[in-house]
Amino acid sequence: MISLRNRFKKSLWREWTFKTELQYSYYQIISVFQVLIKLGLKKMYGINTNQELEIFNKNLMSKVKVSNADYYQIIRSKKLSCQYSHIQYNHLSGQNYIGLDCDYDVFELLEEKNVNPNLVVKNHDNNKAHLFFRLSSFVGTTPNAKIKPQKALRLLTHSLNNYLETDKAFNGVQAKNPLYKGFDIFSFSNDSYDFDELFECIPDEQIFVNKPEVSTQDDKEIIHVGNGERNVYLFDTVRFQSYKVKHKHKDFNSFYDEIERIYNDLNAMLSEPMDFKECQHSIKSIATWTWFKFEGDGKNRGVLDLAVNGHNLSLQDKQVIGATYSNQLQRETTQNALQATFNELVSQCIKPTQKAVSLSSGKSLKTVKRYWSKLEK
Template sequence: MQLNSNFKRNAPTQLLINFNCSAEQLYYDDLPYHPYCTDNFKTGSYQLRRDRAIEKSIIQHNPNHLIRCLVFDMDKPKGANAYWNAQDHWKDVGAPEPNWIVINPVNGHAHYYYMLTTPVPITDNSRIKPRKYIAAIQRALRIQLQSDIGYSDHLAKNPIHEKWTALVTRHETYSLQELEQYVDLKTLVKTPKRESEGLGRHCILFDELRWWAYSRVESAKQNMSFEQWLNSLSTKATSLNTFNTPLAYSSINSTAKSIARWTWTEYTGTGTSKNRGRDTNKNHQLELTDKQTYAAIKTAEQKVDSSITQIKNAILILEKTGCKVTKPAIKKLTGKSLSTIKRYWKIGVH
């Protein structure tokens, strides 16, 4: 697929911006409508409308449920000689040519962008094989490129921002089959689940959470509201996010919402578990007002559990990345209000 400067995604009018460069146009049009972005990782990331987020130097490159490009974080590999540079590294290791090479002029570190001809959806309605296929290709390329395995794959250098030196090295997008020609998927060694990186984490979380949901949704429909069911999946997704490099909260929450909606409205299986509802035999005997009160209490309890889990995981992420654990930093990661964080801080959640 040749990039076209007149190409337009079906986007709201206020989000459309015209670029003279076809590569810049495709990059911008493929961004999420409200991506996370920042100019400084230490102050955290936040969501802005796409036409405003594009002014930030760091930005979310893929929508939560769609992989439109693969990005690799390129630091100088161990053992590389003094003449190493990100611009030529892909040639030295026999990797495919990136569409974008976005270089930090201060330290020479870079992000490689590989734009996909056909985006890969990662929702409960999407097929599992393509998700696992792209995850395997990403992992194989990461090994070949010797890129940073700790990269979270959520935010990347914005190639349109003046802070970086951005090079357009290829104008044609890639199919997954074309990328596979540069790697050997048969030689990939299986890794422990919690040591997975990149898109592999999405596949693992998605599979673990959906199977957990399948066996409980029928009982949930009898004893919970949809909001309670969603809270329950969000809490479970947070507890499963124990990877060496944890997924971003926006990613796990979107996965939880996708599975919650689909299982609530579409799933018809019976699962393998027995009735797991809370006080099932007692609930059906309550009056409507009592049921509503009981449901409200349980919803509040679930929100408390979810908040505590998210705050604890945010603290772990800050500690792992060497950042100072502060209430504002936790607020940026979790989206919780400072008053909520202070409330649980006082009871020793940290």
């Protein structure tokens, strides 16, 4: 693991091209930075920081939301975005970056944690900063995009927040603008990140999704979730509800209407609700899959109806068929019970490991392992 001291040495070597090896301590290096800050010089330290800034600029939309200290958002062209202190750094349709808000000394964070952000955008007068991790692949966050990458991205973002102790209330809509001259810019990596690379940096006990913050305004509950995770939050929450209400309906149309109502009611509670048209795809997907494929709450008694359809069968044949069906039903019941437990753990923001599912369901760990590959994750 490269220490912060060595990373700063590397930074200073590249920026100032000293002819001899640096012998400064960490505190001496920080003192040099503080002198430069007082001199009001433009600072761009790190591993090919300019290259990382070029990538950041290239990834921006042609028109982005920007703001200054008052956080009043306006739309400006990419060319003019460098004039504003805060910027919409991800696309409306998905994410190229995971952005985090460090409300304490960012140098302390980087010294203690084994992470290398692509960009660190720090205040001039203190060491609070925003961190940017560049993703290897663009992750769509609309209802039309694949849901599994969205789930992984949400889990990774929350887990990084847990591990780095950054601000969980940061919604990711706008962040400190690395193109703005009023900040100190650092870079500690020019390599993009796969999900697995970042997950490897995080201890297992820190890998979980936090419950969304809920506030009250005019006697109405407001749910605060990150801008890039609204779709996956709505999808998972409503999907779990759909499993519980399916057995109450006799036909698909009435079931669809209830799922639509649940989805729209929950969406209306978000601090930044999604557009009505965006919701329709997820509503249809949840209702269709649950109605035609999920059997967790169904009743299977008498489904073979052998008293009528098997009137030409002998008693022994009926017993064999019945036993075969019972064994199949038992397997399905076990799988459904494990699936329900898995879903419940996820809904409670608990990491659904095999051990956790075993303890919560009362099934043996051996049974859980046998059915694990069949569970929908």
